């Protein structure tokens with residue numbers, strides 16, 4: 001027998017395995033599975049998983065995210081993608097025994113976006129695709145419902161026109177409204193098939209007018225155009241904005257799901273709904289959701305009609321209800337997490353359209369995690385990761401103070417997102433931004449319903465009120481994600497956006513009127529109520545923290561300047577004060593005149609006189625903070641005021657002085673009040689004091705105060721300031737010790753760039769400390785350290801550590817000086833930078849690991865080379881931001897310090913960082 005031998009060298013063709021762009025699902029089997037979120041997106045992975053589990057899912061296929069990335073790179077897709085899509089469509093047609101948009105029983109499909117991380121309502125969807133002038137007739141015959149068929153077709157043209165062809169929605173609305181008027185129709189459903197046919201003809205004219213081409217009749221062309229439009233919607237403004245606030249990378253891209261249509265609007269035996277396996281607001285274990293009979297999905301989610309509670313379905317269609325219950329319970333067990341699902345009933349038959357892990361409030365997240373541990377569904381270690389650290393804020397949100405005031409409830413809507421909000425009404429998102437004035441004024445955004453276009457207004461508003469929509473409406477879902485109070489679907493309220501007013505109970509409320517919202521009960525209350533701080537001692541929260549805390553190795557301190565904040569921080573679990581900004585202690589009414597006098601003094605004698613007045617005040621403040629932190633370390637920073645924060649504005653002063661001669665006596669009295677802190681007692685003083693003041697302000701004027709006479713430069717220029725502060729600190733420390741309070745002062749020098757600066761200031765602090773301790777005949781252990789907030793300090797950290805006994809990273813200034821961005825003016829630049837993707841995140845909010853982070857790492861290493869056990873912390877804003885906290889843990893910092901309200905968040909973030917390393921699980925912090 002002839003044998004074949006292999007040649008010694010063989011030519012192997014190097015052809016790359018073809019990328020699989022399209023994944024089919026249907027007929028009980030899917031090409032993909034639930035783990036493939038990167039490729040299939042959350043929705044596509046869920047559809048594949050449900051299909052594989054034998055659940056009733058309309059068949060279809062998912063075009064994976066790689067194709068979207070290709071589209072973003074090149075503006076199109078390869079032949080390979082088109083080919084695989086055509087093959088999948090042919091397979092779908094075969095399975096269904098239908099042809100896309102053809103024949104007596106045409107196949108119609110939906111085309112939907114679906115990214116790895118859910119971005120509700122941010123990208124585009126097209127329904128009823130495949131309808132054209134022929135297939136609409138076939139659908140009419142088949143459904144025996146010409147009205148339904150024509151309504152579906154006109155919806156397609158409208159959606160396609162808007163999403164794919166970029167035609168303003170209003171162009172279609174005008175046609176539709178005119179037809180309703182002509183036919184004297186009150187509701188959309190009052191238009192019959194004939195009227196809808198007329199609308200379709202008009203819509204086609206709109207398309208022709210705006211695009212100079214006809215609405216595409218070829219279903220394949222429709223499909224390709226719709227797919228590309230969904231890819232493009234990844235980069236629409238609202239999607240970009242959403243990704244930014246949710247820390248989702250711009251590079252991921254979306255998948256596109258093409259799926260056979262099922263109709264919830266075929267009549268009274270059809271319907272559609274959405275739901276959750278547990279209550280997403282409270283976490284209670286109850287079947288939760290809403291539905292509408294004879295409706296399409298959009299009608300429920302967009303809040304156009306107010307839907308019915310899902311339990312009602314049990315009465316209308318008990319079999320379908322039971323099947324839905326059974327399926328969703330199975331899904332929850334399968335995914336081991338609360339599910340958010342969408343379903344459609346077509347002629348009494350149930351179809352599942354989507355399932356995903358549901359978004360929830362912080363309280364619900366904690367409760368569900370605990371319940372699931374108790375039910376044996378997840379472990380305690382997993383439970384720690386089921387709560388986003390930022391969500392713990394929910395436990396700290398205020399409640400309305402109802403004892404003090406008489407309450408007039410105007411309406412009760414749905415408790416869509418918990419907490420309380422008190423503010424002035426605004427009716428548009430733009431107004432919300434304008435009136436909120438960077439968070440200075442509390443506003444409440446009142447809308448009929450919100451849409452993704454409102455996202456920027458929702459972000460700045462204290463709370464959201466809508467008159468339509470349910471618990472799964474856009475407003476509800478988005479605010480829950482933001483941890484912001486929302487009352488949705490308050491149906492008794494008429495919101496007249498045109499007239500800018502809201503009417504309820506016979507009363508009219510205008511822009512600027514005050515209302516109070518209770519997002520936990522859904523009440524809308526007239527007027528400006530007070531609010532009560534939430535208590536962080538919730539037993540469920542404590543339980544979860546009890547599971548996470550043993551993992552935490554990094555300490556969490558608070559930034560607090562006054563005893564009240566220190567006390568607050570301690571109740572949240574702060575383990576010390578990481579930053580006490582002494583200049584903030586001077587903002588009080590009694591202190592500020594002396595602080596100003598000190599700054600304005602042009603000689604040492606006057607400065608010392610002002611400092612003498614300030615000394616006892618500072619001492620009392622420090623004593624208060626030491627007392628609140630009994631037994632814990634307190635880091636007090638010497639004075640670091642950009643001087644302009646304490647002085648009148650040069651331009652204002654010049655104007656006041658110039659106009660003084662023309663002022664009447666009332667205006668002059670106004671000026672006396674305005675400048676009383678600067679020594680103006682009567683009208684007669686005005687000219688002299690204002691001229692002197694202007695001269696001194698001119699002298700002190702700096703072009704860039706942030707880089708000016710601040711930080712240690714001030715204490716070096718005027719050593720008496722550091723002396724006074726050191727004395728106040730140590731006198732307070734001694735007084736407290738005498739009362740049995742355990743004090744651990746850590747004196748911190750700001751804005752140090754060189755060893756000599758550090759040596760200079762440390763010498764003053766140590767000298768005064770020893771003087772005080774000697775005078776009082778006692779000993780107290782203390783540390784003198786520095787902030788690392790300039791790149792130079794990071795570079796010479798080994799030198800600085802010779803003198804500094806601890807480091808604390810001032811990442812606000814370090815970000816400012818590393819990027820060369822002014823902290824005060826960066827907003828203008830950031831808007832463009834973030835929109836264009838030049839920066840992924842605001843580096844002042846999330847620590848820039850690649851740049852600023854490297855300086856932090858380097859300084860820590862260099863500092864510890866000199867001083868092995870150097871204590872290192874962070875006290876910039878980043879100290880309370882979860883991803884930055886994770887970085888600090890990985891860099892080996894001893895503690896993070898953040899504002900009191902972020903202490904809980906930082907504690908959980910620090911625990912998660914340590915636990916994910918120990919348990920080798922993905923913390924999921926960085927998306």
Ligand code: PEP
Nearest residue numbers: 789810811812813875876
């Ligand atoms: C910092 O710069 O990060 C810091 C904490 O100091 P301040 O914000 O007071 O400048």
Ligand code: MG
Nearest residue numbers: 789810812813
């Ligand atoms: Mg600073």
